[in-house]
Amino acid sequence: MESKRPSRRLQAVALALLGIGTLTIALALVGGGGAPRPQARQAPSNTAAALLPDLVQVTPRDVGVHPEGRRTVLGFASAVENYGDGPLLVYGSRSAGESDMRAMQLVERSDGSRTDGPRSGRIRFTRGRHNHWHYLKFDRFELRRASDYARVRPDQKTGFCLGDRYDTHRSFRTKPRVAELHGQCRPDERGALAVGQGISVGYGDDYPAYLEGQSIDITGLQPGKYVLVHRVNSDQRLRETDYSNNASSVLLELQWPEDGTGRARLKRLKKCFGQEVCGA
Numbered sequence: 615m616e617s618k619r620p621s622r623r624l625q626a627v628a629l630a631l632l633g634i635g636t637l638t639i640a641l642a643l644v645g646g647g648g649a650p651r652p653q654a655r656q657a658p659s660n661t662a663a664a665l666l667p668d669l670v671q672v673t674p675r676d677v678g679v680h681p682e683g684r685r686t687v688l689g690f691a692s693a694v695e696n697y698g699d700g701p702l703l704v705y706g707s708r709s710a711g712e713s714d715m716r717a718m719q720l721v722e723r724s725d726g727s728r729t730d731g732p733r734s735g736r737i738r739f740t741r742g743r744h745n746h747w748h749y750l751k752f753d754r755f756e757l758r759r760a761s762d763y764a765r766v767r768p769d770q771k772t773g774f775c776l777g778d779r780y781d782t783h784r785s786f787r788t789k790p791r792v793a794e795l796h797g798q799c800r801p802d803e804r805g806a807l808a809v810g811q812g813i814s815v816g817y818g819d820d821y822p823a824y825l826e827g828q829s830i831d832i833t834g835l836q837p838g839k840y841v842l843v844h845r846v847n848s849d850q851r852l853r854e855t856d857y858s859n860n861a862s863s864v865l866l867e868l869q870w871p872e873d874g875t876g877r878a879r880l881k882r883l884k885k886c887f888g889q890e891v892c893g894a
Contacts (some may be wrong), residue, residue, distance in 0.1 A: 625813050662725035665700025665788065667813065668855045671753070671846045673862040673887045675690035679832070679878045686878050687702060687829040688866075693820035694753055694846045695782050696813040701795070702788060703812040704749060704776065714738045715809065719852050731807040734851040739770045739804050742826055746799040747809045750774025753846045757830050760839035760865060767835070773828035775799035778817035789816030832868065832878070839883070840866050841892045861890035 672693035680689055696702055700722045715738075719731035740748045747865030755769035764781075778793035794814050800806040813819050821828050830842075845861040847854065854860075865884040886892035 626804075640780075662723040662727060663699075663759050663864075664729070664853070665722045665724060666698055666853050666855045667696045667700060667702040668698030668816070668859070669702065669813075669846045669852070670695045670697050670859045671844050671862045671887050671888075672820075674755075674842050674844050674864050677825065677842060677864060677866065677880070677882055678743065679868075679880045680829075681825065681877060685831055685833045687824075688757065688832045688880070689823040689829040690752055690755070690842060691821065691823045692755065692828065692844050692846075694813065695818035696815050697782075697784070697786065697859075698815060699788055701812055701814045702776070702809070702852065704734065704737075705808065705810045706711070706747065706749070707808045710807065715807075721853060731853055732851070735849075737809060738773060739806075744775065744801075744826060746775055746801040746803070747806065747811075748775055748799070749811060751849070752776065753831060753844065754848050756843050756845075757832070758841045758843060760841050760893065763841070766840070767830045767832060769827065769830060773827075774819065774821070776811040776813055776819050778814050780817065780820050781814055782818050784816055786816045790814050791816055835868060837869050838867070840868060841890075842849075842866060843890050843892075845890060859888045861863070862887050863890055863892040865892040 621794055646697040670853045672695060674690045674692060676691040678689055682726055692797055703720040704717055705720060706717045708715040714736045715744055717735045717737050719734045721729050723729060737747050738750055739744065752769070752774045755771060756765050757767040758765050775798065781793065788800055797811050799811055801808050836847050841863050843861060843863045847860055848855055863886045864882060865886070867881040867883055869879040884892055
């Protein structure tokens with residue numbers, strides 16, 4: 615369940631919004647239940663450094679095949695971790711007449727100020743098992759043929775609700791002692807006008823295999839070797855310290871029973887952390 619007490623990071627997002635005069639959105643970001651006290655927004659100094667996140671794509675895990683009716687799907691778990699200098703903070707807002715929220719990145723600076731980045735995509739309410747607001751196209755999945763790296767199947771992911779889901783157990787100078795971003799992306803609140811989400815330094819956000827969108831339909835795919843690629847921030851709309859570690863992959867071999875019946879077999883041949891091309 616979502617905590618009734620807003621995290622400090624989400625309060626920071628709200629206060630930044632207060633600084634640009636968006637009181638209603640700011641209160642919505644921290645979920646109501648007591649408005650944060652308005653504070654003057656500090657102007658950044660000329661020497662203040664931007665504390666950017668570094669989004670690291672974890673190698674696809676728990677990869678397997680599973681029948682779903684007449685279809686066969688390739689399932690996998692995914693995870694993204696933050697090894698940067700500052701948190702990833704994304705907030706979305708919309709007017710009452712809009713269906714999607716406009717997403718924007720908030721960047722913390724070394725002097726304690728915060729700056730708004732450019733628009734960084736859209737956030738959409740997703741019905742189903744989640745029934746909350748999803749940040750679209752944050753992490754993308756695709757299956758490519760190993761021989762020529764041609765894409766054979768895209769993903770069907772509906773988006774992500776980002777948060778500090780687990781501790782990476784890595785040490786970073788700006789890592790908070792405990793997880794600070796616990797938001798559940800306004801569950802069951804289809805009428806929400808704003809939402810905040812993100813990943814703190816030293817923490818990760820993960821999704822298990824076969825959860826909504828955590829699979830690719832491979833029905834009718836020819837047997838052979840394929841590369842499953844996971845790529846975060848593929849359009850580089852989010853500012854980061856390093857884009858070279860945004861993709862990881864695994865090399866797979868797909869086999870079907872010779873008689874055309876029965877379950878597909880999958881061999882995991884190689885893991886390639888930090889690489890989108892995973893050759894034999």
